[in-house]
Structures are given as structure tokens and as C-alpha cells.
Amino acid sequence: xxxxxxxxxxxxxxxxxxxxxxxxxxxxxxxxxxxxxxxxxxxxxxxxxxxxxxxxxxxxxxxxxxxxxxxxxxxxxxxxxxxxxxxxxxxxxxxxxxxxxxxxxxxxxxxxxxxxxxxxxxxxxxxxxxxxxxxxxxxxxxxxxxxxxxxxxxxxxxxxxxxxxxxxxxxxxxxxxxxxxxxxxxxxxxxxxxxxxxxxxxxxxxxxxxxxxxxxxxxxxxxxxxxxxxxxxxxxxxxxxxxxxxxxxxxxxxxxxxxxxxxxxxxxxxxxxxxxxxxxxxxxxxxxxxxxxxxxxxxxxxxxx
Amino acid sequence: xxxxxxxxxxxxxxxxxxxxxxxxxxxxxxxxxxxxxxxxxxxxxxxxxxxxxxxxxxxxxxxxxxxxxxxxxxxxxxxxxxxxxxxxxxxxxxxxxxxxxxxxxxxxxxxxxxxxxxxxxxxxxxxxxxxxxxxxxxxxxxxxxxxxxxxxxxxxxxxxxxxxxxxxxxxxxxxxxxxxxxxxxxxxxxxxxxxxxxxxxxxxxxxxxxxxxxxxxxxxxxxxxxxxxxxxxxxxxxxxxxxxxxxxxxxxxxxxxxxxxxxxxxxxxxxxxxxxxxxxxxxxxxxxxxxxxxxxxxxxxxxxxxxxxxxxxxxxxxxxxxxxxxxxxxxxxxxxxxxxxxxxxxxxxxxxxxxxxxxxxx
Numbered sequence: 001x002x003x004x005x006x007x008x009x010x011x012x013x014x015x016x017x018x019x020x021x022x023x024x025x026x027x028x029x030x031x032x033x034x035x036x037x038x039x040x041x042x043x044x045x046x047x048x049x050x051x052x053x054x055x056x057x058x059x060x061x062x063x064x065x066x067x068x069x070x071x072x073x074x075x076x077x078x079x080x081x082x083x084x085x086x087x088x089x090x091x092x093x094x095x096x097x098x099x100x101x102x103x104x105x106x107x108x109x110x111x112x113x114x115x116x117x118x119x120x121x122x123x124x125x126x127x128x129x130x131x132x133x134x135x136x137x138x139x140x141x142x143x144x145x146x147x148x149x150x151x152x153x154x155x156x157x158x159x160x161x162x163x164x165x166x167x168x169x170x171x172x173x174x175x176x177x178x179x180x181x182x183x184x185x186x187x188x189x190x191x192x193x194x195x196x197x198x199x200x201x202x203x204x205x206x207x208x209x210x211x212x213x214x215x216x217x218x219x220x221x222x223x224x225x226x227x228x229x230x231x232x233x234x235x236x237x238x239x240x241x242x243x244x245x246x247x248x249x250x251x252x253x254x255x256x257x258x259x260x261x262x263x264x265x266x267x268x269x270x271x272x273x274x275x276x277x278x279x280x281x282x283x284x285x286x287x288x289x290x291x292x293x294x295x296x297x298x299x300x301x302x303x304x305x
Numbered sequence: 306x307x308x309x310x311x312x313x314x315x316x317x318x319x320x321x322x323x324x325x326x327x328x329x330x331x332x333x334x335x336x337x338x339x340x341x342x343x344x345x346x347x348x349x350x351x352x353x354x355x356x357x358x359x360x361x362x363x364x365x366x367x368x369x370x371x372x373x374x375x376x377x378x379x380x381x382x383x384x385x386x387x388x389x390x391x392x393x394x395x396x397x398x399x400x401x402x403x404x405x406x407x408x409x410x411x412x413x414x415x416x417x418x419x420x421x422x423x424x425x426x427x428x429x430x431x432x433x434x435x436x437x438x439x440x441x442x443x444x445x446x447x448x449x450x451x452x453x454x455x456x457x458x459x460x461x462x463x464x465x466x467x468x469x470x471x472x473x474x475x476x477x478x479x480x481x482x483x484x485x486x487x488x489x490x491x492x493x494x495x496x497x498x499x500x501x502x503x504x505x506x507x508x509x510x511x512x513x514x515x516x517x518x519x520x521x522x523x524x525x526x527x528x529x530x531x532x533x534x535x536x537x538x539x540x541x542x543x544x545x546x547x548x549x550x551x552x553x554x555x556x557x558x559x560x561x562x563x564x565x566x567x568x569x570x571x572x573x574x575x576x577x578x579x580x581x582x583x584x585x586x587x588x589x590x591x592x593x594x595x596x597x598x599x600x601x602x603x604x605x606x607x608x609x610x611x612x613x614x615x616x617x618x619x620x621x622x623x624x625x626x627x628x629x630x631x632x633x634x635x636x637x638x639x640x641x642x643x644x645x646x647x648x649x650x651x652x653x654x655x656x657x658x659x660x661x662x663x664x665x666x667x
Contacts, residue, residue: 193388193390195386195387195388195390195463196390196392198352198355198357198377198384198386198390199384199386199390199391199392199451200392200403201356201357201376201377201378202355202357202377202378202382202383202384202404203378203403203404203407203451203455204376204377204378204404204407204408205403205404205407209407213392213403214392214394217394217395218393218394
């Protein structure tokens, strides 16, 4: 009798909520996942089409469905795009443009990040007169439409003999990168405890020593964010490149356009697709390599170390 | 010789005057604590002494030298911050040696000074670690070490223990005291914790709204607070403050409140104290006697217990005297219960009498 009562108690007890709350699959959740999967597919299909088209030869492209994988995969379009594709009369492919893009991107990224981190540091820690006004002016710069300043910049660069030169285009990218980058760095340094700066002053470190020994080494996360923003932005830039770089320095994007649009007869889809992927490869690789740091950098503002 | 002297210091942030014509001196080898509630200007004063803050007027002397316009590094000070402010990308060893490297001290000298500081503070096992891999207490020790290696005569502490848990705070407090006894530097120490102030200080400066209310030894501050603010700020549980009247009857001063009158025969009045005034009598809870002991006191009255707080080491109880809230402290062995009636006695001469309007000591 008593055993039966005990059993009854046990069953009753199991019905009581204990331990972790069970997770149930709801219709809302299924709908949510379905939506996410469809959205992902929507954005991935063009990439897929580009990739498979670049691995087919022309006859196969013309005879097969867009979505069908290549039957006879070939890397020839990639090689053609890199070395032999024609822009106007010049048939040396994308490779010269790639070199130009490197020559523009590397110095522009280094210079813009260098200047911006220094400016952000000065704005955050060295409270000089007019700092806020200067910062406001810089942020205002982020809202100036490019079209308004294109021609004045041409005249400006021409006056200092930098129009149609590498240093000219590097300078333009540096200046246009500054508002966002300075904002980024200033806000990052604003999150650094002011006592750290005070401690370094008591230790006798000056403006530059505090920057190079204390602040810069702490800035790895935010520098990574800036690096990704700048590499992607400058590498993908078309407008400034075509206007300010000058024909011998045209970046890859300008050459890509020329390759895609100068075709006689049937467009060479395979080469065009391969060229596009080649042009997009650098920002993609940068993102995959440093994506982890990117997220960490974005989150760094929210969590204090 | 490293006396720190602040003369007529003015500091304002915009229209807000934080410090006005402030004068204070820390003698050579003295442990001076600046104590006050947040926003009283104590940290501002410390930052001004360190040279980390622009001042609007006045002078600062360290070791007899006018350092008003000197950079922090040239003032002969070391500073310890509340948030430790260790350089996160450097190892402990680098943190300690950074200032010396910047100053261009020779490598051998750096090594010996870092070694000495590490030995004093017992942080040798962590020298190769980064601050992130240290506990709070270890970090604060490194921060103290950073001041130590500078070989300076003045240490400035800005609430160094406030970020630590209670147990560690107690331990490090003793260590700081021991360190001061060993090195005999001049120390200026900012805190809002009265226990830290009482236990560490040679003298305490109690600040409020940018004004030093009282600057004296912990003993005098505790027993003879200059005004109501100091009386209420120092001591836990805080002093009982009974509102009433100071009157003179037949040449003898008496404090009366709620129909009770308490003799003030042996109370040491300040010179110029009036014969009659609205007044507040402050009695420390620990100076109250109960039961049979109470009847031996110059003043005793019956009270009913309203709340009992056993603290372990002792017990604090709430009652009413002259219709006003009154607490007393007794040994934890004494059994008290709510509603109990018992005799409560104290010696008004041991208390502190304040003018109700000026709030100054009478």
C-alpha cells in the first residue's frame, strides 16, 4: 500500500518542472529557418553561377543550362582573364591592373590607417582647443557627396602636380577614408580608461611614446576593422581610380569593366566571369582571414577589457 | 625632504568651481588621507598634485620646489590608480620598467630596481605574465610596484582598493601600511572608505564640496569632529544626533531635548561657545552603556528596543531617546530582543555638541 503511494508520488514528481526547460520545435521556428535558407540561397546562386560559368568553355556555356555544373571543367578562362583578355588594343589581361590595384591599395590603406589612428588618439586624449570642432568637421566630411568634390579635387591635384599619378590617387583615398576611420579610432580610444593615459604620463611618456608603446599595441582589434574596411573599399573603388589614377595606373576594377565591355561578337562569358572572381578575390580573402578579428573589433567597443 | 604643499589652489571645470583657495600640506614622511563622499573634489586635488590636471590658480610645492608648471614625470611622484591602469599589452616586468626605459635609465639599474620592487611586493612569480592573467590583488600590487620603481619620495594613491573585494581590501590595506612603515615616503591617499582612512592615516583631511572640513589625526577626527558633517561621516554605525537646546541654568550648561536634560559639566566647550543655542548632541553608539552600567553614567534613561542587528563581533540595536532615533552598540553576548525595556546611559561630556544652524562644534 505504502509502496503504491510512493510510486504515485514519483510519477507526480516527474511531471513537475525540473532541470532544463525542454525546447520545442514551433511553426514559427520552422518558418524562420525556411526564410533564412531561402535568403542565403538567393545571395549564393549568383556566386555559384559565376563560379561554374568560369570553369566552362564557350561552346559548353552556349549549349548548357546556366545552373548545370561544368562537364569538362577547365581553368583556361581564368588564365585568359589573367594574361590574355583584351582591353581595347592591349591584350595582357587583368594582371597589370592587379599590380596597379596593389600599388594603390597598400600605401593608401597604410597611410589612411596611420593618420586616422593618430588623429583619433589625439582627439580622445589630448584635449586641445577646438578638438571638438575639428572632429565635427571631419564627421561632416563623411556626408559630402562625392560628385560635389570630384572636379575641385582634380584642380587641386593638378595644381600640386599629382593628378593622374599614384601618389595622387593614394592621397584621395586617404582623405576620403579619414572621416569614418577617425570616428572608429576615436570611439575606440574613448573606451580606453583615461587612467591608462594618466599612468603613462606619470611614467614620463610623451605624445608619441604613449601612442606607439601603449595605445597602438592595444588597437589591434579596431585596426583590423579599419584594415578590412579600407582594403575592401579601396580595392573595389572604380570612380576615384578612373578619374584620378591616370591610364597607366588604372586599378583592376577599371580594367575589369574594359574587359567585360570590349568584346566583338559573342560576349566571352567564361573569361568575364573568371575575371570578375579574380578581381573580387582579394577583399574576399582578407575577409575570410581576418573575419574573426573583425567581429572581435566590432564588439570591442561594447565590452571593456 | 618631500613635503607636499598646496597653496590657494583653484580648479574649475567651466563655470563649476571644484576647488577654491584650497590649502593643505602633507609633511615629509606623512601618510595623509583625503576622505570624502564622491564629488567632493578629493580626486581632483590628487590629480592636480600629480600634474594631470590643469589648475586655474595657486601653487603646488613638492620637496620645497615649485612644481606648479612641471610635467608629472618631473614632480618626483608615483601614482597608483583605482583601475590599476596597467598597460595590458605588456608583461608585468615591462609594466614596471616602462617608465624607467622612457627616462633612459641604464639596463642594469632597471633590472635591479624592478627586482627590488618585485621582492618587496612579492610579485616575482608573475613578472613574465600579462596583467589579464593576474587577480585583482596581484594587479594592484603591480600598480604599486610601478610607483615603487620610480624611486620617488611621494606616492599618490587614488582609491587603490575600491575595486577589490572586502577580504582582499583588508589584506592590501595592511600591506600598504607596512610598506609605508618600511619606506617612509610621503603618501597622499584618496578614499571614500572611512575604515581605510582611519587605519592608514597619520592625518585625515575630510573634504566636502571642495572644502576641507577638518584636517587632523584619526583620533581627534573620531572623538572631536569639527562639525556635523564630519560627525556624521566618520563612524559606523554613525553617530547618534539628538536635536535639542543648549541652555545655561544657574551657571551650568545643560543640553535639553524632549523633556530630558543632560548635564554638560565636564564637556570641553570651544572658546566663544554661546550660553544658549539650538544645538545637536552627538553620541557615538559605542560610547553608550546599558543595564547596570548605564546607571553609573552621568545620564541614563529607559528605552525600548525596536530593531536588533547582530554583527557577530558585536550587536547594534535601535531605540528611542527623547523621542528621537538612537542606536547603541553592545557586546554580542548580551541578549536583546525587540520590545525589551532597558536602561541606556552615556556621558554627554564624551559626546560632541554642535550648533544647529552653523553646524559647527560648540
